[in-house]
Each structure stands twice: as C-alpha cells, then as structure tokens.
Amino acid sequence: MRRADRLMKLVQILRDGTLHKAADLAAATDVSLRSIYRDMETLAASGVPIEGERGIGYRVTAAITLPPLNLTMTEMEALHIGLMAVGASDDTELSGAAKALLAKLDAVTPEDRSRAPQGSGFAIYPFADAARGFQHLPVLRQAMRTRQKLEVEIEGQNRIVRPLQLDYWGRLWTCVVWCEATRDFDDLRVDQIKRLRVLPSLFVDEDGKSLKDYNLRKRP
The missing domain is CATH 1.10.287 (Helix Hairpins)
Structure with missing residues (x-):
C-alpha cells in the first residue's frame, strides 16, 4: 500500500471521532507502531485535526x-x-x-500536535496532488444540491455515483457517494477524479443508500 493511500485509510478510520489505539491502527494498515507514530505526525503537520498521543490513542476531530x-x-x-x-x-x-x-x-x-507544521503544509503535505481536485468541487456541490447522479472516472474506472457529502481533511477533500456498480458507499478522494460528468437522472433517498444510513454505519 502506498503511503498516501495508507494515510487516507487512517483518516477514514479515525474520522468516527472515537479513540483508536496505535496498535490497532498498525494492525489495520499492516505497518509497525513506529510507522503509525510517523504517520500521525505527518497528518497533524499537514493540517488534519489529529488529537492524541503515543500510549493513549488518536482520533480526528471535525471542528475547526x-x-x-x-x-x-x-x-x-x-x-x-x-x-x-x-x-x-x-x-x-x-x-x-x-x-x-x-x-x-x-x-x-x-489541535494537539506533537510538533508545529512547517511551511504551512506545502512541503510536507502527504497528498501533494490534492490541488487537482479543486476544479471538481463546484460540480460536486451543485450535484448534491440538485440530487443529480454523476459519472466519475477514478483510478481508470468509470462509475455512476450519488454524491452525498463533501468532507475536508487538512487540505484533502473526499466525497461520500453511493456507487451504483458496487451497491455500496464509498469515500472518493476528489484529487483522484480524472473526469466528472453530471447525468440528467436524479436520485431520491432510499433505504440503505442515504447519508443517514452512511452515518449510522460509521457510528461506533
């Protein structure tokens, strides 16, 4: 697993707001405790709101x-x-x-950080290509407001999705979607979207496919 992908996975694990032990994070990402400690420092220095410390645990907070x-x-x-x-x-x-x-x-x-960020995250930011996703943010927001499905090209695949929520994690944007192909929720990194097309078809909340259902699933 690439480090950028591992860092994203760590954010997704921590975003539920509960305290996660470093040992559990290491097991979930198949790396050493030392790597987890370095990853936490990198995420914190990059602007991700990390709380916690070695020997206790870590979590991500949403409030800024x-x-x-x-x-x-x-x-x-x-x-x-x-x-x-x-x-x-x-x-x-x-x-x-x-x-x-x-x-x-x-x-x-x-934020409770082990060290202060240097260069405001420009040099140490682990998702260096995040700026590529800026162009997609207006389209994603509009599609969420109008409840329109999107055709998204990401990681070489075209997917039809229902955009539900945009999340912002220390200069990295992700979009919670319901994917028509996998029939499941997914967290898409906006910077990895190669192409985005608004489809004429609309969607309505359905049992098991709404943002409420997603939040219930993420609740510990």
Missing part, C-alpha cells in the same frame, strides 16, 4: 475554530483553496504572503 473567529468547514475550505491557489502562483510576493498566512492559520488552529 480560529479565535476569535468561528469558521464553518465550508468557510475553512474556501480559505484554504484561495490561499493554496495564490501560494502556487508565479507572483513571489503574493505566494510568500499566502504561505505565511496559512502558517499563521495552522498556528492558531486548536
């Missing part, structure tokens, strides 16, 4: 609060999209300012 501001996940997402876009620009002054501002945001985000 910047004193004296209280930002929603959508507002935080918009802020990071803009800053990362500017940070990647050719304008040296603006790029430097965007990276400095992201570092300040990271510094005041109330």
